[in-house]
Amino acid sequence: MKIYLTDGIKATAEDAQKLAASLEVTTTVNIATIETDVAQRRLVLHLNKANMSQKKMTGAEIREKLTRATRLHVIANKEKNPTVLTLIPNVHSVEDLDTLAENPPSYTMLLQLEEKIRDLRLKGIPGIERANVQFNDKTGEHYLATIGSNLARVNEIEAIDRNRTYTNNIIEIYDQLGIEAARQAIVDELKATLDGARLEVDDRHLLVVADVMTSEGEVRAIGRHGVSGTKHSILARAAFEVTVNHLLKAGIIGERDHLTGVAENIIVGQPIALGTGSVELFYVPDA
Structure with missing residues (x-):
């Protein structure tokens, strides 16, 4: 995606970088090292300060998100800015710690919790793996170039210029803007691909391809799962x-x-x- 910003923040790289950090998907493994204590049946998360600073997150914020996502009692080494967090299966409150010796969690529950924690999304928009700040020399503004796309969620952000934000995901364009916008996006992507390979093809050929792919009111592939398979x-x-x-x-x-x-x-x-x-x-x- 190419995400353009509103007039208020497009000129400053710092604000653009903050927005990029909020868009990128951040999972637990991106900001912490997960240690599985099999003997004690617990997970210990050692938070990485450098990664947290880069992702604009705090230890207290991570602890709160883990608590909401797992509905477990998250034990912190300190209350204000924790650097080590501990999670124990089936421990939902401080009172459950008293009965832990009598009813310890199983090894299977520990592995299930580890798998859930490892892939847990703590921050960001689903589908956007990376967001980098780019500078346009012609317009003198900063914009974001992303790996991955989620047009619907990105358009909900107030700092986004929706008129210029673009994705090459044709299906998302069809879902959000309709079949005519998807048809034009197909033409634009075909032209960009051919121009990148320095191939000259008359625009009318591209229009025929785009018309065939969208003639049924939905976007269809050319292959056997689309146009060729429905002849x-x-x-x-x-x-x-x-x-x-x-x-x-x-x-x-x-x-x-x-x-x-x-x-x-x-x-x-x-x-x-x-x-x-x-x-x-x-x-x-x-x-």
Whole structure:
């Protein structure tokens, strides 16, 4: 994605960096080292101060998020700025610690908690793995370039210029802005790819591809799971991929091919219904 900022913060790199940190997905393993204490049946998280500073997070904030996500009592080495957090399965409050010796958690519960904690999202928007601050020399403004995309959630942020923010995820564009916007995005992405390879293709060819992909009111792929796989002709579908499957399915249900297209007529070796082949006029000279 390319995320452009509003006039209030687009000129300052510091504000743009703060916004980038809030967009990136931050999991527990990004800011802490997880130690599994099998003997004591507990997880010990050693927080990394440098990573927390980079992600603009505090130990108290991480402790609160872990408490809400796991509904467990999170033990901290100090109350204000903790650096070590401890979680014990089935310990939901301080009172549960008194009965821990009588009813210790199982090894399976410990492994389940570790798996949940390891992939737990503490901060950021789902789908956005990285967000880097870029500077545009022509306009003199900062913008964000991301790895991953989530157009719906990004558009909810007030600091975002929604008119210029762009993603190359065609499906997200279709879901948020409609089929016409998705069609234009297909054309733009095709042009950008061809320009990057220094290939010149007439725009009308790209428009035909985009029209075919969006003609049914939804975005369809060109392959066998999209346009090619939904052709009316049995032979045309079979000529693309998985030939046996198409022919077998058509034979089972008794499907009929009327040979109205180009590919199927070429396969059976008869003239296509275009040009001279579309004229049903014959001249029979006298013998």
